[in-house]
Amino acid sequence: MTGSHAERAKQKNSKIIRPIQAGKGEDVAVRARHILRATHVELGKKVMEQQVPGTNPLKVLAQLPGVQFQSDDPQGLDTYSVQLYMHGFVQNEIGMSLDGIPLGEPTFRNYNGLNPLQAISAENVERLDVTQSAGAESTPSTNNLGGSINYISTDPRDKAGGQVAQTFGSNAMYHSFFRVDSGKLNDSGTKFFASYMRNDTDKWKGGGDQFMQQVNAKLVQPIGTQSQVSAFFDWDQLQMVNYQDYSPNWLKNNGYNLDNFYGLPNAWSNAYAASQGNYPSSYRNVADPKDASYYDSTATSGDYFGGVTADLALTDRLRWKTTAYGHEETGHGTYANPYACTDATASPCPEANDTIRLNGGRIFEQVRKPFVERFGGVSSLSYNIAHHALSAGVWYENNHYSTDAYAYQQPLPGEGAPLNPFGSFNGVPRRTLWAQQYNTNTFTAFVQDTWHPVRSLAVHFGFKSILNTTRVGDGQNWSLRFPTMASSESLTTAKAFLPHISADWIFLKNHQIFFDISENAHTYSQSGYNSSNAPMAVSQAAYDAVKSTLRPETAWTFAAGYRYTDRLVQGSVYLYRTNFNNRLQQILSNTGSGSLLTNTTATVQNVGSVTMNGIDGGVTITPLPGLALFNSVSYNHSVYDQNITSGGTTYNTKGHQVVAYPKFMYKTRLSYEWHNVLAYVDAQYYSRRSFDYVGDYKIAPYWMSDLGLS
Structure with a gap:
C-alpha cells in the first residue's frame, strides 16, 4: 500500500525575541505586533547563507524541532526524492506560497502549483515564514492540514550592483549564480533585479547527471512612502536522471x-x-x-510563473493588498519499462504475449506528460482600530491539469540507439496508455481579528471558508494493460467554517505561555493513474465502488506551550495533538503473476483517522558573546486508528506508527561567531521509522552531522 499523509504584517512596534533555535549571528526569529505568536517562526537569510549555495531552504528548515527533511542528493534539489515532514504531516499536507502566491502541493508532478525549488532560486529567498501545527487561515492553500510555509523573496537593492557566486563540489557538482540589481532608477524609487542560476551534478551512484537552470526577476515601484506595486517572474528548466x-x-x-x-x-x-x-x-x-x-528513469519540466502585486495604504489604518498571478508547466517523466511481454524471453515478443503492440520490443519507454495551466488572484484588506488588528480576504484560482501516459517504441537489438529520454519523442510510434483531463475552480475566504487588550496579551480569532470543485473528463485507456479510467465525474469540497483560535500571554518578564486551536481541510488531490491518493485517478469501476464513502480530509490541531528567553538562556516546550480524519489511502493490489507494473488494480478509499500526540523541547545557552549551544528533542506518537479492509483483505494497521516519520528526533548545534568568521558543528538523530503500514519492517535509525566554517 502507498499513500499520503506556512501572516506576517509589518508593524512599527514589533518586538523581536530570539527563540531556542537561534544563537548570536543566526537569523531565526519570531515576530508579531507587540508580542510574538509562538507558533510562527521566521527562518532568515543569514541562516540559509551558512549552507552550501543553492541548498534547498527546506533543508535548512530541518534544523527546527519537529521537522524532518530528506533527499537523495546533498543539496536537496532532486524533486523526485525530496520529502519534508513537520509535526507528523508530510509536505503535500503543508500549505506553501511565494510572496503570498499559492504554490499548491509541493510534490513530484505537482498538479496544482509549483515546487518552491522551481519557483525561486535559494539566493533570492529573504526568509521563510513558517506556521507550525495549527494553520494560518490567511494562507491561500487547500492542503494546509499541518501548517504553512511562505517564501519571501528579496527586494531589489537600493544601490546598483551585482553578485557572482561559483561553487564546486564532489561528483562534478557546480553551482553558478549571477544577479544584477539596478538600484533606484529615478526619484520615485523604481528598481529591479534579474538573476540566473545554473546547477549541475553527477549522481553519486549509477550514471547520468541532475541539471537545473533558472531565471528570476523582480520589479518594485514605490508609490509614495507607504505603498508599492511589484512584479515577480520565474522561468526554470529541470532535467534530472532519477535514482532507482x-x-x-x-x-x-x-x-x-x-x-x-x-x-x-x-x-x-x-x-x-x-x-x-x-x-x-x-x-x-x-x-x-x-x-x-531499468534502462532509464528521468524527469524533465519547465515553468513560466509570475505575478503582480499592489500593496496600497488606503489610509493610515486601512491597507489593501492584491495579487494576480499565472503559471504554466510542461514536461515529462520517463522510465524504460521492461514489461512489454508477459512471459516470453524471445525478442521480438510473440504477439500473444505482447501487451503494447508496437514493434514487439521487450522494452518500451513509458512517458508521462503532465501539463499545468492555472491563473488566479489573492486580495485582502487589513484595518487597525483601537486594540484590534482586523483583516479579511479572498482567493480564487482556475487550474487545468492533464495527465497523459504514453508507450513509445524503443528499437529492437541491432536496429539503432535507444531513445533520448530528454528528447521530444516527435515522430516516434506511440500508444496512449491512459489519459485524464482535470479542471478545478477554487474559492477561499477568511476573516480574522487579533485583539490586544493589554500589551502583554494577544487573543486571536478567525475562520476560513473553502469551496473547491474538480471535474475529470476525457478519460482514455489502452485496454490490454489498463482499465477504463474514471471520466465525467466531479468532487466538491465545501467547508464554510474552519475556525482558528489562539492566545499569547507574556505573564512575567521573559516568560510566555500560549495555545493555538484550528481546523483545516484538504481538498481532493489529483494525479496520474496509480500515483497517489487521488480518488478519481483510478478506474471507473474502482471509483464507483467507493465514491459514496469519500469525504475531504480534515484535521483538528490543539497546541500549547511555554517559552522563556533572556540573554543567557532561551528555552521552550511545545505540545500538540492532532486528530486527522477521513484519511484517503491508495491501495494497490497485484492481480496476477509478475510485477506491480503490469498486473495492478488501484483504489482510493476512506480509511479512517490518525491520532498524533507530540512534544518538542529545546534550549539554547549563550554563555559568551558569539558562542551558542543548542539542543532539542522531539517526540511524536502518530498512529492509525483503524485497520484497513480492501478487496476482502484486512490490513492490521491499527495502533501502528505512521510510515516514514520517526517517533524521536534529537538535534544539537554548537556555533561560535567572531567578527565575520563563523564556525559550527551540528548533528541530527532520527529514530527508526516504519517502512510499511502494518509495521513489519523498520528503517534503521541514523545520525547526520555537519561541520562548517565561513
Missing part, C-alpha cells in the same frame, strides 16, 4: 549501489538482456531483478 527506487530486500542483499543502467557502459545492451532474464551476476540475490534496474 529502493526496497529493503535490495538493501539487505546488495547494499546501496544498485541503480539504473543509463549513463553506464553498455547500458542499453545490459538493460535489454535483463528484460530477457539475463541479469548481471551482482543481481543474483535480488528477489525481483527485473525491477532492480
Whole structure:
C-alpha cells in the first residue's frame, strides 16, 4: 500500500525575541505586533547563507524541532526524492506560497502549483515564514492540514550592483549564480533585479547527471512612502536522471549501489538482456531483478510563473493588498519499462504475449506528460482600530491539469540507439496508455481579528471558508494493460467554517505561555493513474465502488506551550495533538503473476483517522558573546486508528506508527561567531521509522552531522 499523509504584517512596534533555535549571528526569529505568536517562526537569510549555495531552504528548515527533511542528493534539489515532514504531516499536507502566491502541493508532478525549488532560486529567498501545527487561515492553500510555509523573496537593492557566486563540489557538482540589481532608477524609487542560476551534478551512484537552470526577476515601484506595486517572474528548466527506487530486500542483499543502467557502459545492451532474464551476476540475490534496474528513469519540466502585486495604504489604518498571478508547466517523466511481454524471453515478443503492440520490443519507454495551466488572484484588506488588528480576504484560482501516459517504441537489438529520454519523442510510434483531463475552480475566504487588550496579551480569532470543485473528463485507456479510467465525474469540497483560535500571554518578564486551536481541510488531490491518493485517478469501476464513502480530509490541531528567553538562556516546550480524519489511502493490489507494473488494480478509499500526540523541547545557552549551544528533542506518537479492509483483505494497521516519520528526533548545534568568521558543528538523530503500514519492517535509525566554517 502507498499513500499520503506556512501572516506576517509589518508593524512599527514589533518586538523581536530570539527563540531556542537561534544563537548570536543566526537569523531565526519570531515576530508579531507587540508580542510574538509562538507558533510562527521566521527562518532568515543569514541562516540559509551558512549552507552550501543553492541548498534547498527546506533543508535548512530541518534544523527546527519537529521537522524532518530528506533527499537523495546533498543539496536537496532532486524533486523526485525530496520529502519534508513537520509535526507528523508530510509536505503535500503543508500549505506553501511565494510572496503570498499559492504554490499548491509541493510534490513530484505537482498538479496544482509549483515546487518552491522551481519557483525561486535559494539566493533570492529573504526568509521563510513558517506556521507550525495549527494553520494560518490567511494562507491561500487547500492542503494546509499541518501548517504553512511562505517564501519571501528579496527586494531589489537600493544601490546598483551585482553578485557572482561559483561553487564546486564532489561528483562534478557546480553551482553558478549571477544577479544584477539596478538600484533606484529615478526619484520615485523604481528598481529591479534579474538573476540566473545554473546547477549541475553527477549522481553519486549509477550514471547520468541532475541539471537545473533558472531565471528570476523582480520589479518594485514605490508609490509614495507607504505603498508599492511589484512584479515577480520565474522561468526554470529541470532535467534530472532519477535514482532507482529502493526496497529493503535490495538493501539487505546488495547494499546501496544498485541503480539504473543509463549513463553506464553498455547500458542499453545490459538493460535489454535483463528484460530477457539475463541479469548481471551482482543481481543474483535480488528477489525481483527485473525491477532492480531499468534502462532509464528521468524527469524533465519547465515553468513560466509570475505575478503582480499592489500593496496600497488606503489610509493610515486601512491597507489593501492584491495579487494576480499565472503559471504554466510542461514536461515529462520517463522510465524504460521492461514489461512489454508477459512471459516470453524471445525478442521480438510473440504477439500473444505482447501487451503494447508496437514493434514487439521487450522494452518500451513509458512517458508521462503532465501539463499545468492555472491563473488566479489573492486580495485582502487589513484595518487597525483601537486594540484590534482586523483583516479579511479572498482567493480564487482556475487550474487545468492533464495527465497523459504514453508507450513509445524503443528499437529492437541491432536496429539503432535507444531513445533520448530528454528528447521530444516527435515522430516516434506511440500508444496512449491512459489519459485524464482535470479542471478545478477554487474559492477561499477568511476573516480574522487579533485583539490586544493589554500589551502583554494577544487573543486571536478567525475562520476560513473553502469551496473547491474538480471535474475529470476525457478519460482514455489502452485496454490490454489498463482499465477504463474514471471520466465525467466531479468532487466538491465545501467547508464554510474552519475556525482558528489562539492566545499569547507574556505573564512575567521573559516568560510566555500560549495555545493555538484550528481546523483545516484538504481538498481532493489529483494525479496520474496509480500515483497517489487521488480518488478519481483510478478506474471507473474502482471509483464507483467507493465514491459514496469519500469525504475531504480534515484535521483538528490543539497546541500549547511555554517559552522563556533572556540573554543567557532561551528555552521552550511545545505540545500538540492532532486528530486527522477521513484519511484517503491508495491501495494497490497485484492481480496476477509478475510485477506491480503490469498486473495492478488501484483504489482510493476512506480509511479512517490518525491520532498524533507530540512534544518538542529545546534550549539554547549563550554563555559568551558569539558562542551558542543548542539542543532539542522531539517526540511524536502518530498512529492509525483503524485497520484497513480492501478487496476482502484486512490490513492490521491499527495502533501502528505512521510510515516514514520517526517517533524521536534529537538535534544539537554548537556555533561560535567572531567578527565575520563563523564556525559550527551540528548533528541530527532520527529514530527508526516504519517502512510499511502494518509495521513489519523498520528503517534503521541514523545520525547526520555537519561541520562548517565561513
